Amino acid sequence: MGEETLALFLLLPAALIFGAVMLYPMLTTIYNSLFVNSLTEPYLGTPFVGLKHYADMLHDARFLNALKNTLLYGTITVAGSFLIGVPMALVAHAESRLRWLARVAMLLPWAMPPVISALIFQWLFNGQYGVMNDLLVRLHLTRNPVAFLTNPLLAGLVLVITVIWKTSSFVALIALGGLQGIPQELTEAAEVDGASRLQGFWRVTLPLLGPALAVAFIFRVISAIQVFDIPYALTGGGPSVGQYGATETLGIYIYRTTLEFLDFGYGAALSVALFAVSLAVTALYVRFVRGGE
Amino acid sequence: MKKIAPKKAVLLGSLLITAGLLAAGPALAQATQSQATQSQAGSSKVVTLTVFMGSQQRPEIFQPLFDKFTKQNPNIRVKIEQGGATSEAQNQYLTTVLAARDPSLDIFLIDVVRPATFAAAGWAEPLDSYIPSKDQYVRAFLPGTIASATVNGKLYALPAFTDAQFLYYRRDLLAKYNASVPRTWDELTQTAARITKAEGGNLQGLNFQGAPIEGAVCNFLELLWSAGGNVNEVDSAQGQQGLGFLVNAVKTKLSPASSAEMKTDDSRQQFQAGNVLFGMNWSYAWAHFQGKSPDPTKVKGNVGVAKLPVFAKNSSSTCVGGWQWGVSSFGRNKAASVKLLQFMVSADAQREIAVKGAYLPVRRALYNDAAVVEANPHFKTLFTAVSSARSRPVTPAYPRVSEIIRSNVSAAVSGNKTVDAALKDMQQGLAPLLK
Numbered sequence: 097m098g099e100e101t102l103a104l105f106l107l108l109p110a111a112l113i114f115g116a117v118m119l120y121p122m123l124t125t126i127y128n129s130l131f132v133n134s135l136t137e138p139y140l141g142t143p144f145v146g147l148k149h150y151a152d153m154l155h156d157a158r159f160l161n162a163l164k165n166t167l168l169y170g171t172i173t174v175a176g177s178f179l180i181g182v183p184m185a186l187v188a189h190a191e192s193r194l195r196w197l198a199r200v201a202m203l204l205p206w207a208m209p210p211v212i213s214a215l216i217f218q219w220l221f222n223g224q225y226g227v228m229n230d231l232l233v234r235l236h237l238t239r240n241p242v243a244f245l246t247n248p249l250l251a252g253l254v255l256v257i258t259v260i261w262k263t264s265s266f267v268a269l270i271a272l273g274g275l276q277g278i279p280q281e282l283t284e285a286a287e288v289d290g291a292s293r294l295q296g297f298w299r300v301t302l303p304l305l306g307p308a309l310a311v312a313f314i315f316r317v318i319s320a321i322q323v324f325d326i327p328y329a330l331t332g333g334g335p336s337v338g339q340y341g342a343t344e345t346l347g348i349y350i351y352r353t354t355l356e357f358l359d360f361g362y363g364a365a366l367s368v369a370l371f372a373v374s375l376a377v378t379a380l381y382v383r384f385v386r387g388g389e
Numbered sequence: 390m391k392k393i394a395p396k397k398a399v400l401l402g403s404l405l406i407t408a409g410l411l412a413a414g415p416a417l418a419q420a421t422q423s424q425a426t427q428s429q430a431g432s433s434k435v436v437t438l439t440v441f442m443g444s445q446q447r448p449e450i451f452q453p454l455f456d457k458f459t460k461q462n463p464n465i466r467v468k469i470e471q472g473g474a475t476s477e478a479q480n481q482y483l484t485t486v487l488a489a490r491d492p493s494l495d496i497f498l499i500d501v502v503r504p505a506t507f508a509a510a511g512w513a514e515p516l517d518s519y520i521p522s523k524d525q526y527v528r529a530f531l532p533g534t535i536a537s538a539t540v541n542g543k544l545y546a547l548p549a550f551t552d553a554q555f556l557y558y559r560r561d562l563l564a565k566y567n568a569s570v571p572r573t574w575d576e577l578t579q580t581a582a583r584i585t586k587a588e589g590g591n592l593q594g595l596n597f598q599g600a601p602i603e604g605a606v607c608n609f610l611e612l613l614w615s616a617g618g619n620v621n622e623v624d625s626a627q628g629q630q631g632l633g634f635l636v637n638a639v640k641t642k643l644s645p646a647s648s649a650e651m652k653t654d655d656s657r658q659q660f661q662a663g664n665v666l667f668g669m670n671w672s673y674a675w676a677h678f679q680g681k682s683p684d685p686t687k688v689k690g691n692v693g694v695a696k697l698p699v700f701a702k703n704s705s706s707t708c709v710g711g712w713q714w715g716v717s718s719f720g721r722n723k724a725a726s727v728k729l730l731q732f733m734v735s736a737d738a739q740r741e742i743a744v745k746g747a748y749l750p751v752r753r754a755l756y757n758d759a760a761v762v763e764a765n766p767h768f769k770t771l772f773t774a775v776s777s778a779r780s781r782p783v784t785p786a787y788p789r790v791s792e793i794i795r796s797n798v799s800a801a802v803s804g805n806k807t808v809d810a811a812l813k814d815m816q817q818g819l820a821p822l823l824k
Contacts, residue, residue, distance in 0.1 A: 135488070135510035136785035224647035246649040246803035334601050335649075335805055336796035339814055355484055356788040358510060 181267025274308025
């Protein structure tokens with residue numbers, strides 16, 4: 097058996113699994129998105145409607161609201177997770193006796209299931225019993241408890257805090273891995289050449305960290321676009337502003353449309369749209385990185 | 390062998406991840422259309438019925454009845470399949486199984502708001518043809534429980550047990566201040582103002598559910614109905630009066646500032662802790678208040694329960710709650726399934742779950758039954774409420790209806806929307822669904 101045949105042979109199980117649990121459902125979803133299939137409106141039948149669902153989406157205020165929320169919260173939380181995650185990694189990498197503590201603290205939010213994290217923050221920010229309100233009132237910063245989760249703006253803020261808390265450790269973990277792969281001689285050489293620590297970081301460490309951060313970035317962007325679990329458990333997409341939820345993301349809208357409203361056709365189209373958004377962002381980014389080569 | 394460039398690997402990897410989300414839900418609808426072959430349970434053949442219910446509905450109360458049924462019908466065995474802690478989780482599981490036309494379930498226990506959706510989706514078997522002289526048969530039941538299960542004149546479920554929202558009150562405090570149980574919302578407001586002022590502290594005058602959950606849908610409908618309104622015209626004087634009352638209750642501190650976050654069990658816990666004078670809640674709260682609860686109770690023996698107040702001279706209405714038995718359209722033993730369900734709604738079975746599980750029976754006559762009343766003396770007072778209980782809109786689009794009502798009610802209670810704006814948004818959303 098040639099090496100190439102062997103390679104193909106070894107790839108076969110992965111390819112089969114990929115085909116069965118990824119490719120097949122993906123193609124089925126795209127196919128479904130071209131048909132009407134609303135279980136609560138059986139009188140509509142299941143006629144082929146082509147791209148009608150996609151055209152409907154452009155006039156679907158709820159979809160546009162969810163898309164706006166997804167992009168808004170996505171941008172803030174991805175930026176936030178890097179602003180906090182990278183310094184966290186530097187602390188965990190630095191020679192210090194407390195390094196292990198920083199590493200444990202870094203792992204904890206990452207290891208916590210998203211729904212549990214959301215419930216913890218829901219309690220922290222509870223309007224009546226929450227620790228945050230207790231602190232605010234005790235410190236005389238507010239007279240009455242603040243209704244964090246029923247105010248559209250504040251609920252968005254709590255969502256952002258929760259997601260950044262949860263995802264910063266992911267960025268930190270990947271960044272830490274990257275930091276450990278950078279040979280110490282390089283930073284030492286910079287020091288010998290008279291670079292300050294800050295210059296060393298900007299000119300040597302950060303560029304070498306680039307590939308690791310790029311990977312973290314892509315994963316974060318995709319998970320931010322697809323975010324469902326934390327907002328669903330934390331705010332359920334609410335509170336409502338106008339007709340729609342202030343924190344309803346595309347993921348939540350897809351879930352509601354498909355599993356609650358039982359509109360499988362439109363739900364499939366929404367899923368494909370979400371896929372397209374993730375793909376577009378990723379492709380843009382990959383092109384951008386390649387352009388820098 | 391050709392090496393894959395790292396950048397390409399990154400792109401490929403991200404493709405795989407994005408593809409993952411697509412693998413979710415929608416694919417289910419396309420699942421194999423394995424039409425279950427209908428085989429009637431022959432007299433000699435032993436069949437096993439699979440019954441799906443949540444742990445919340447206490448299978449241990451139902452198991453002995455299933456055993457009794459098998460004793461009477463040796464060729465029909467019953468197996469319970471448990472899943473999902475909440476109504477939503479159970480519904481999600483059933484949606485997955487039934488959208489795939491899986492024949493493995495015969496009977497399911499569903500929330501009272503679901504039969505219309507299950508009927509439209511073709512998941513619940515209409516029971517009319519299995520029950521001879523059905524109209525006569527259902528006359529013995531509480532009307533609200535049958536209305537909730539009836540879609541376009543056909544019966545799609547049988548009520549397992551019923552429930553309703555009631556007004557819980559502190560008997561001791563009313564006695565202390567020589568006050569009577571309020572019959573109108575105005576009386577309630579006055580009594581509560583007087584007593585909370587005199588008592589001081591954190592005592593809440595009225596506790597209701599303003600979080601965006603089913604409790605909020607019911608609280609709103611109850612206020613709307615007791616103002617003489619109906620759900621087809623929420624943007625009306627009656628809607629203003631109903632929702633306005635709840636919003637005003639928070640503004641005037643009759644109800645707590647956090648009402649827009651209040652969920653059903655929060656209401657129960659606060660009443661149980663002795664912090665509430667009047668509370669709107671379902672029947673399950675009663676047992677907790679009397680000490681059958683994981684939380685300590687400060688109100689044991691001091692709780693009264695009555696039907697909800699009204700505006701002026703309108704008649705009192707409450708929401709029908711409870712759960713219903715449906716027969717799966719894809720099950721292979723439908724006749725045997727209906728037979729089991731008829732046993733479960735029989736007077737004997739209903740008496741047993743009332744006595745052992747404090748479930749409100751679905752048959753009228755049992756509210757005067759000696760054994761039932763002995764085990765649950767408060768059932769007698771509840772009868773006037775459950776017998777006039779009304780169903781939430783019976784429509785396949787109920788999940789959308791519920792979402793529109795609960796999110797707008799909650800937004801108004803939190804003060805993020807005016808009563809006017811909330812009612813207008815509600816009307817606009819509901820109009821195409823309830824036409």
